[in-house]
Amino acid sequence: MCLAIPARVIALEPDDMAVVAFEGVRKRISVTLLDEVAEGDYVLVHVGYALRRLSEDEAARTLALMNEAGILGDELAEMTGGAA
DSSP, rough: OOOEEEEEEEEEEETTTTEEETTTTEEEOTTTTTSOTTTTTTEEEETTEEEEEHHHHHHHHHHHHHHHOOOOOHHHHHHHHOOO
């Protein structure tokens, strides 16, 4: 399964790239699809791209639902290239 997962932007890089973090996982992603993004923003990440910005509350609710459904571990494994 490959869903989008909320993550917090921890650094902006040149060429529309950013580093995001969630649960100790850091990943370099593209933010080219967004009009604007800043460090500290929450974004919805899918296959290496930030699809849209989220509020902190919306990110927390989404993560809680993913955790409750038992899919959060699978998504983190896919994000890091590991197996669940």
